Amino acid sequence: MKCWRTTILLSLGLTLAACGNQQAQKATSSSSHVKVAASSSKRKTGATLSWNQTKADKLAAFMKDFGPTKSQQFTQADLNDQVKWQGLDLTKVYKTKQPITIDGKKTPVTWLPKKGHASKTQENVVAVYVDDQDTVLFLFTLTAQRKTRVLISQYAPDGQTIKTTNTTNQAVTQGFQNIVAGKKAILPNQTDATSSSKTATTDQTKDSQAATPKQQAIVPAEFQYTWYTQDSGNGLLTLAFTADTINETGIEFKIFPYNADTAADIERSNPPDPNDHTKDNWDVGTYSASDKTLAIKNWYTKVPGLYTITPRVLDGQTIPVLEEADPYTHFDNYYLTPALAANYQGRVFPDQHVQ
Numbered sequence: 001m002k003c004w005r006t007t008i009l010l011s012l013g014l015t016l017a018a019c020g021n022q023q024a025q026k027a028t029s030s031s032s033h034v035k036v037a038a039s040s041s042k043r044k045t046g047a048t049l050s051w052n053q054t055k056a057d058k059l060a061a062f063m064k065d066f067g068p069t070k071s072q073q074f075t076q077a078d079l080n081d082q083v084k085w086q087g088l089d090l091t092k093v094y095k096t097k098q099p100i101t102i103d104g105k106k107t108p109v110t111w112l113p114k115k116g117h118a119s120k121t122q123e124n125v126v127a128v129y130v131d132d133q134d135t136v137l138f139l140f141t142l143t144a145q146r147k148t149r150v151l152i153s154q155y156a157p158d159g160q161t162i163k164t165t166n167t168t169n170q171a172v173t174q175g176f177q178n179i180v181a182g183k184k185a186i187l188p189n190q191t192d193a194t195s196s197s198k199t200a201t202t203d204q205t206k207d208s209q210a211a212t213p214k215q216q217a218i219v220p221a222e223f224q225y226t227w228y229t230q231d232s233g234n235g236l237l238t239l240a241f242t243a244d245t246i247n248e249t250g251i252e253f254k255i256f257p258y259n260a261d262t263a264a265d266i267e268r269s270n271p272p273d274p275n276d277h278t279k280d281n282w283d284v285g286t287y288s289a290s291d292k293t294l295a296i297k298n299w300y301t302k303v304p305g306l307y308t309i310t311p312r313v314l315d316g317q318t319i320p321v322l323e324e325a326d327p328y329t330h331f332d333n334y335y336l337t338p339a340l341a342a343n344y345q346g347r348v349f350p351d352q353h354v355q
Contacts, residue, residue: 046110046113046116046117046118046119046120047116047118047119047120047144047303048115048116048118048300048301048302048303049113049118049124049126049142049144049146050142050146050180050280050298050301051126051142051180052115052272052274053274054274054275054277055179055180055182056126056127058179058185059127059140059175059176059179059185060076062175062179062185062187063076063129063138065187066171066172066175066187067131069171069187070131070136072131072132072133072136073131073132074129074130074131074132074136074138075129075130075131075132076127076128076129077090077128077129077130078112078128079091079094079112083128083130084130084134085130085134085137085153085157085162086134086156086157087157088157088160088162090128090130092160093111093160093162094111094112096160097110097111098111098160098161098162099161100139100151100161100162100163100164101158101161101162101163101164102151102164102165102166102233103165103166104163105232105233106161107123107233108122109122109123109124109125109139109141110122110123110124110125111125112125112126112127112128113126118142118144119144120144120326120328120329121144121329121331121354122143123141123142123143123149123233124141124142124143124144125139125140125141126140126141126142127139127140128140135154136152136153136154137152137153137154137162137164138150138151138152138167138172139151139152139153139162139164140176142180144326145248145305145324145331145332146180146248146251146298147234147237147248147249148173148176148177148180149166149233149234150166150167150169150172150173150176151164151165151166151167152164152165152166152167152169153165166233166234171187171188175187177250177251180251181251181280181281182277182280182281212278213256213257213261213262213265214256215244215254215255215256215257216244216257217243217244218243218244218255218257218285218286218287218294219241219242219243219244219246219255219285219287219294220287220294222309222320223241223294223307223309223322224241224242224243225240225241225336226238226239226240226336227239227240227241227322227334227335227336228334228335228336228337228338228340228341229332229333229334229335229341229345230338230341230342230345230346231332231345232345232346236338236341236342237249237332238250239322239324239334244256246283246296251281252281253281253282253283253298254281254282254283255283255284255285255296256282256283256284256285257284257285257286258284258285258286262284266284266299266300269299269300270300272300279299279300282298282299283296283297283298283299284296284297284298284299285297291308292308292309293306293307293308294306294307294308295307303326303327304326304327305324305325305326306323306324306325306326306327307322307323307324307325308322308323308325309321309322309323310323312349314344319335319336319340320336321333321334321335321349322334322335323352325352328353329353329354330348330352330353330354333347333348333349333352
């Protein structure tokens with residue numbers, strides 16, 4: 001991963017601080033995200049995921065409806081629930097931090113992390129569901145970069161190791177993606193049931209629009225493409241920018257400028273209202289022209305994602321590479337074509353730091 005040199009961090013910190021200098025007297029204010037991030041690093045706290053109790057409850061309701069479509073009933077296996085999967089006590093799996101296998105590859109995961117203790121680099125299992133016939137187990141995973149995946153196991157465990165693969169059930173996959181994005185998770189046979197709530201939804205939308213800040217061009221033109229990366233577990237992933245949006249493999253987030261109005265609203269919104277989902281897909285962004293770094297963070301999180309474009313010489317050709325990182329760790333390299341992403345899958349350059 002690219003080591004975020006002191007000069008880059010100082011530059012980014014000064015840029016963010018300048019955007020919110022009217023709140024400089026508050027040492028713990030969210031006006032300087034990099035300073036807060038550095039403090040968090042010293043405490044060795046983890047990532048905060050785009051996941052909360054409201055979304056967990058929505059997933060529980062979704063799985064309750066999904067079970068009968070397969071003549072099954074699914075039970076959530078939480079940290080303290082004495083639920084077994086084919087004789088394996090899942091609570092022991094959580095406590096001993098057992099890895100899993102995905103298509104035969106041993107993969108470490110973080111089991112059911114508490115808020116602020118999720119892994120920045122591993123997949124985080126945010127929910128586990130077992131069917132009443134002890135034949136199907138679902139693992140719902142989420143990364144710090146908001147990438148979703150649903151794993152399924154229909155095999156007997158290997159000791160304490162659960163053997164999984166990506167589910168082929170698109171209803172479950174799409175339902176989980178929608179819940180993470182703050183959208184409704186609807187089974188195919190439930191589409192007609194949504195019509196009765198259109199009036200109420202329209203009224204709520206009107207109310208929320210009145211409080212929506214103005215978007216403006218934040219993302220420089222050189223970023224405004226669809227970028228690709230090849231992941232061994234998730235396949236081809238995309239990252240697409242417009243002047244004021246970022247789309248992460250089909251999930252779009254609005255980007256608002258960081259200023260006095262957004263800073264004040266973010267402060268009022270923390271902790272978030274569990275009944276207010278208007279800001280689930282809101283991001284805040286700033287661009288540092290001095291180090292050519294785009295910093296984007298979710299409305300409710302403190303640590304930004306950092307994006308830079310670096311020309312790299314690969315096989316004799318100079319091509320632009322988009323790096324995704326946070327102030328401490330390199331995550332992914334993105335390329336302008338799927339072919340380049342496949343050809344340089346997993347490539348880490350000497351100046352990039354991976355934990």
